[in-house]
Amino acid sequence: SDELTLVLSDIGFDKKGRLESPDSGGSAGMVFGREGEYLLVNGKNRPVIKARAGAPQRWRIVNAAKSRFFYLDMDGQAFHVIGGDGGLQESTMTMDGLLVTPGERFDVIVYPTGKPGTSLVVQAALYNRGYGSVEYRIPEDLLTIEFSNQPPMTIAPPPKVSRSIAPPVVAGATGVELELTLPPVSSGKSEFLVNGVPFWKAKPYLAKLGERQLWTVTNKTTWDHPFHLHGFFFIRLDEHGDPIRPLAWKDTVNIPMKKTVRLLVDFxxxxxxxxxxxxxxE
Ligand SMILES: [Cu+2]
Structure with missing residues (x-):
């Protein structure tokens, strides 16, 4: 089987061919983030992978783009997720589209297939992360898989991967509430706030060594935010406060617009x- 690391990113240039400047997006870029015009996989625009149809491949995917979300679509063919940010997960999860937000990593098994001698394009499909992400936009080609003339391999059943992760005890965790807002400020611009405080005024949140905390992050803005914590992995909880299965160690998770996400973290x-x-x- 083939094992590939796929570093997804994008890049943009100004009219003189220089890298687009970080403030070229204006106030829309401030709330939406700036995306580069050209999609890159391992630094290449629309690279080609050669493979035998149906042959298993393990892809370790990281979204290294500054702002672009990659919603991967392999013409509807399955992605079998076996792990992510913090290594293998509890069990395999199969999806026909894979959302990889900036900073996130996924470890997947795929069996791209098609007629021998043809090719299959992996696309970045549209994903609505707020105004500007789907309006007047179309899916974009990311990479091409060219099938050899060998007969297709029979598609194997989804891989059974398991890692024993003890379901964490939620009771007794210290609650921490974070509310993300984007109110207008006096100058006519707007500013992102966490619990009413901008980054430049914020004081650290405190945790005792060994403390388990339940972070409830509510995104009141109309744009998604990929939330990233340094130094520690967390387990996601559902709206009832139960760990989401399959259990997976994460350090980056999307907080969709107008939604609440719960994270259990051991410091x-x-x-x-x-x-x-x-x-x-950016
Ligand atoms: Cu954000």
Missing amino acids: DERPGEWMFHCHLL
């Missing part, structure tokens, strides 16, 4: 100051 060791931030970088 087990590594004292000091650790950052959490939105992974829209």
Whole structure:
């Protein structure tokens, strides 16, 4: 089987062929993030992979783009997710489209297939992360898989991967509420706030060493935010406060617009100051 690391990103240039400047997006870029015009996989625009149809491949995917969300579509063919940010997950999860937000990593098994001698395009499909992400836009080609003339391999059943992760005990965790807002400020611009405070005024949130905390992050804005925590992995909880199965260690999770996401994190060791931030970088 083939094993590939796929670093997804994008890049944009100005009219003189220089890298687009970080402030070229204006106030829309401030709330939406800036996306480059050209999609890149391992630094290449629309690269080609050669493969035998139906042959299993393991792809380790990272979204290294500054702002672009990649919603991967392999003409509807399955992605079998076996792991992510923090290594293998509890069990395999199969999806026909894979959303990879900036900063996120996925470990997937795929069996791309088609007629020998033809090709299959993996596209970045439309995903609505707020105004500007789907309006006047179409799916974009990301990479091409060219099938050899060998007869297709029979598609194997989804891989059974398992990792024993003890379901964490939620009771007794210290609650921390975070509310993300985007109110207008006096100058006519707007500013992202966490619990009413902008980054430049914020004081650290506190945790004791060994403390388990339940972070409830509510996104009141109309744009998604990929939430990223340094130094620690967390487990996602559903709206009832139960761990989401299959259990997976994450350090980056999308907080969709107007939605609440719950994270259980153990500040087990590594004292000091650790950052959490939105992974829209520019
Ligand atoms: Cu954000």
